[in-house]
Amino acid sequence: MAITDLALSILCIAALAIMAVQTAQAQTEDGFTDHGVAAAVSSSRGAVATVDGDGNRLLLVWLSDYQACRSMLVVDVATGETEQVSFERPAHDSPFAFVLSSRNRYYSQFADRFYEFDPLTRTFTFVGQTPSRCAMSMTEAPDGVIWAGLYPESSIVSFDPDSGELTAYPKLNEENWAQYPSSIAVDDAGWVYIGIGNTEGQVVGLHPPSGETRKYIAEDQRTLGAGRVFRGTDGQVYATGPGWSWHILSNGDAAALNAEKPPVNPMPIKAASWQQVFPDFPDGSKIEELNIPERYLELKETDGTVREVTFDYESEGCHVMSIQLGPDSALYGSTGHPLRVYHFDPQSGQMAHNGLLGDMGHLNAMTVQGELIYGAQYGGGILHCYDPAMPWQDRHPDTPNPRRLGAAQPEINRPAALLAHPDGRHLIMAGTPGYGRTGGGLYIYDLETDTDEVLPHEQLLENLSTCALVALPDGNLVGSTTVHPGTGGETRATEAELYMFDMASRTVVWREAILPGRDWLTDLLLGPDGLIYGIAADSTFFAFDPATKALVHEEMLAETYGPPAGSQAPRIMLNGPDGNIYVLFQRSIVRVEPGSFEHMKLADSPVPIHAGLVWLDGSIYFSNGSHLWSYKVPGL
Template structure:
């Protein structure tokens, strides 16, 4: 095992093969839903769900209590609910948890569906106190009985789709679910027949998710998609209703940052922000004081830090990166040891996303961010700023958003010095991601759809061989919930002059994904499949010239492959797997395992000053190469 240094500030150094833990750039957590809990005695708590813990806040005193998930579970919640008795329900991973904020303890921690990945994608409560929840990917409906603490499986809400992101219960005990993402539909559970059926589905086959909610008036409402007509859902029937007559949901907010219920009395919750460690309250009502009289409660909690996303070497020699859930922007200077976190407001539309792939073009570093395919451009000659200071523009600036790369995975800089190219997965419910050809000087991009690249596939890696040849590798996977429509991953060649894909290959038959790609000066392509099979491909001879199974060292990590000429002039391929750093000679394919860290490698990768930089969970680390 290589020596591991605890890190700390200071310039880089060490012996060949030494791993140095530099530090944790981002000490923050993301709000993963929250709820206002009121006891029968009139006590009130605001409970915030986070990765691995709950934070219970007394809004009257400002006191915060942190409660780790039972069993040491560290996973992300997706939704939560406050019952009529003031109990807090949430799920993380396979565990359904019921928390009593007034006793400060968990009443239940149950694994009701061991074959599911996530329990608690959405919640609802009926008039008898039963609590309902949905699962992923089986799209099942579960029911919790508070009297006995049992969870009953009621059935699948959809036989094909995976997401049920909203639930509602009407006055008669019918339960409704908003289903997606491939085909919006509304499903219903009949409490008398104890059966599940589909009430309606989007007729045109467009992707998206239906929406349902229980209104403040106790009625259930739903619609098939944003902007579609509303219905009152009653006894398994859909009754058209004007939007003005739809009672508002007890949930406010969006995505995984929803708040269930509001404070009673003279104040309301304006924002729950774990990332900035603030709970903001404001005057309730609609008068002149509403929204103006504000006070802030500091949210105090301990964390081991936020998972880091792929990192990159900037044109100025700094290491750049973001954290993931929440997104904070950070830099590290290998020359001085300065590790700096610029917070969550430095990247526009950051929120719970991350910048997934970077390309350096002249003095600029361009990055593509999830969720939404936002392209951010940083001028490395200027300081990082969120634009809050008067007369100070944003840096980085969001230069555009491209849904075809909603979930970015790949980036490459054109050798001509003006373009960055980005690829990735499309949005929820869609199949096949596009390419964004982004012109940095004009801050504008054009999009090639998956039909123009490789139909029904998404680009995972990009590499320019020269000014005219751009190679890409693909995945057939559909992380947004749709069913794959392709059989095996491919390599492709895009002619830059014509902007057309002119050749396609299937180098590893049966591979569902080719995750990583790099090109060398000899004209070979180097790649790693999702199953950690390395191969070198000669595009002129159109054949695989070498192949190695690296799966004993784990899975490939994002942005975990690059080629470079070392000090001896020999070109080598450097790569990251979850359990090892490897090096392969571009000339003869000789494999060297440079390190097998004690902690897993989770994201890559930059090499500068004789050191290879990577992420291990929330830690920034380096490996000495010289």
Template sequence: MEADETRTAAVCIHPEGEARIVVAARGYVVIVDPASETSRQLYFPEKYKEYPYACIAGAEGAFYIGAGRMFMAIDPFEGKYTDALTPDCGEEIVGFRLAEASDGSVYLTTYPRCLLLRYDPAERTIETVARLDETQKYAGSIACGRDGWVYAGIGTERRDVVAVRPATGERRSFVPAEERTRGAGRVVASLDGRVFGSWSEGEEGEPLWHELSNGEFARIEGAPPPSAYAGEGFRTVHGALPAPWDVESVDLAEREVVVANRENGKRKTIRLHYRSDGANVSPLTLGPDGRVWGTSNHPLQLFAFDPDAGKTTNYGGRAIELGGGGNLCAYASAGTILAGAAYAGGHLHLIDTAKPLQWEEPSARNPKLVASHREVHRPRCALAHSDGAHIVYGGFPDYGFVGGGLCVYDLRTGEDALLTHDRLVPDQSTLCLAEAEGGRLLIGGTSIETPGGAEPKAKEAALYAMDWATRTVVERWTPIPGAREISLLKAYTSHRVIGITSDALLFTFDVRTGETLRTLDLSAWGKVVRDGLAAADDGLFVVAVSGAVCVIEPVALELFKALQPPVPVTAGLAYRGGRAYFASGSELCSIHVRKL
């Protein structure tokens, strides 16, 4: 999909007064000259292509950004990089949040060890200053004080606000251990250079703010003064245009920046010109209408591919309510209804594939949002029960939580019920589902992982059997000791399932005997991809891993053949008429998998 997502922006002001709006994206930035109403694209060095999470404008007009493991400094007026560094700190994300100090140093936070780094633009070096927290992974905000201290808001399982004095290495925590509840502390720097922090709420739920100075804090009334940031999430813009102009909106997907004159209300829409491989495609499914359905990921664009006509229809982002920068993660079909579970927010959408899609008339919207649960914030699986009346979906919970839930939605009544993790497998999340015994049992496979930042509590993944009539778990097993995640699962008889772990270990399991029958290691062919398991013809299964599409006979657990496409497999998997459809980055691909 050719649309790209805005990943924050900054307004850089040259010492002589010129302005540039720099828009961050995955793999590049777009530099906008609001005076000439032109734009230019600047790719990351060495064709590096990772997602940025934040950017800032420096006091002297520089633009700073981190993406993946790379930190970059850009002169937006010359349109060139002044630095591109990959610090040797072992972190997955460098520059999760950034702030500039009064001496010109730039401080960065990292993921997942929550480090504080310092970039020296004169020496062009990055050094590790401190670890902000020993257990938490996210520093969601950072601010530099005029006092020589750096302040950070920490979360998500145990909130905190910390102060670090780089000159001495001293670190202070402002939140007592007993008050470090779920959530995140927050810090902001006001336009006059003061720093404020919040880590608790008042009786009405409003944040309680403190001024932070010299490593200490003092309570203030009301909210802090305005900061240099506008907008929220990836719509955040750091800095401001010279008066009387304001940045009203920045939208890479729509290829435009809108600026407004606050004095006369006049607006200018500046078109953004860039080339892109497009957003990655998320998991695919074969819909009831015979088309291959899917979405792009960051930003969400809903599409369907008709194999008979060779035609792709892009329904865009507005088709999915609250879609934004998310994606549909898991699907299930019941009659003409295609159900899709969406990140972020655990939303369930119903698409009636027998009717035209439309979203202009709310009362007749198709697709329609019918359920939302933060306990399934990151959906990973969905199943249509054979009773024809229920959709079940599960996944990981919201930030800071351990153990995801399972939502059961009734297509007849529109009612939904949530089963929390303690009723399924405590402290674990359901990542895959299958039916057994003619629908009498629902089989779930779990993960101990916690992508929302909490610390895992369980030791190994499980399978469980839930009695469908009573919604109670009647058996739990550990099919692969030591496995952290059972990623995918399908039934191949009334009481046997085939599954694969996150380590690409394929296995078969008998739910009547509780026995793991056979295992087959596919790791030599690559890593597991999302929704990379589908039933094919003649009782065979197709398993997609990053380097191959494998055809599996489940009874003997035999690798019938492994087909290596010329591109990596990044998400799976829809099967129709002897072809397996999969995603490779932003491309929809297929490969012929019939028996030789």
């Protein structure tokens, strides 16, 4: 996460050279090849500047790769020397909030565990089990007790560093959606308050000694968004929320502030969400920039001089989220957290990757229109355009490459599909909406006019989100949907539907729940016989005739092949050069004959299959975690 200003970053274009390595390609006897890690980098899930017991300046980073957070990275900023302190955890998870206490202890809670790290000794000094997955907010109370608000049920835990006692409290609020307690504060009377989102904002208070809870926003006032609380520099706790003006909370009671905003700033507690860096050392020196993927930081000394400090760490690489065949017959794709756009040359085995504006999201879906590559990014539903024939210069002020074309937020936040329309003119993005929302829209970009339009779910299929799209020969679209809302949203539909969309009028002209009871029709493919082939999340394989609008085949394949593969944009079906259809399941590759619907397993994968799917030179390419893999199809 860069903490310098944008102007300084623009001057550093020369540092954006491609990072290329020769991948070690290990081929197995059954036709599978591991092409290696796409991007051997990690991301920060919270970073603080502090000192150890000898006064050495340290940078502490919760370090995360595709296996999530497994170590604390300790960087001696004077020398660049590093140490990775590992720890046990019961599940793959990473911090979403952290706090550096006034006693110089570093805390987080995730993977159902509460962690205390002591920079004086560079060791974890406490690990305790908690009742809920991860903290979305943390704080230090005036008495030094650490508090955390936990996702997804808005429960609370406290940790007393004097006694080492970890206390769990019952959930404070009941909802039928996953709750994000994104802020937390403690008043002088010992009451603890959390601000909750996102489907409907709320502020809740807890009196720990008695267990009493109070809700402050009336049900008829609650709207989309999150409540917010903070302890001010005057010692008062301030709170607000959507539909609820600023209030002062004291001893469990709320009093209207009668002002547009609080008169004071938040107390300077070093507590924040995972993207934050606290850059200031006790001696007045400061980290001006921190770049974990590129493995360097800029340190500003007390005399004003700035120097670069390089460091290293071990990483298993970040998740491969997408794979796309480029116009130059190379493979392109995106990793997630951090976002790195990788390039793989199948002929030489060379792998290269670049960061995109320092973002921490991922390009879920990619496509090619003409000689250009397009990517749809989480978060924000951002559409990017990349010319692989030109140099990578994402931060160039005049001619960036890639360049941002537009964004679909909040109608689309997590893209699931990006279709290059056969008219050569349009791109259509689909996916789930912003946090706390239900129902995703369609985003249509016109390459000729450089204009875009967003169609909300109310104009399409209310409370459903499109997860796959295909274009028919007449230019109209067929889409499949899911009932799942945006992250932290409320599920309001009961069945996924298939629909037909008229491009000229921008309207849905037909819709039906062709597989009753299914909540997610994962992927679609236009077969060589004109039928639409698809697969549901429960591994129901189906074929649909768009001419008669009838389901012509339905078959459950879960017992035969297991669950389908797929990442956040599940492209797991592809037409092969032999006229057959190829489908990726998590542990197998399957061939389907169009028309007869006969299917057979080609191979069991030696690794779980995640994102896909590209066909090139007789091989099917897919991802497993941070690795790019391929399978050579016999006879092709």
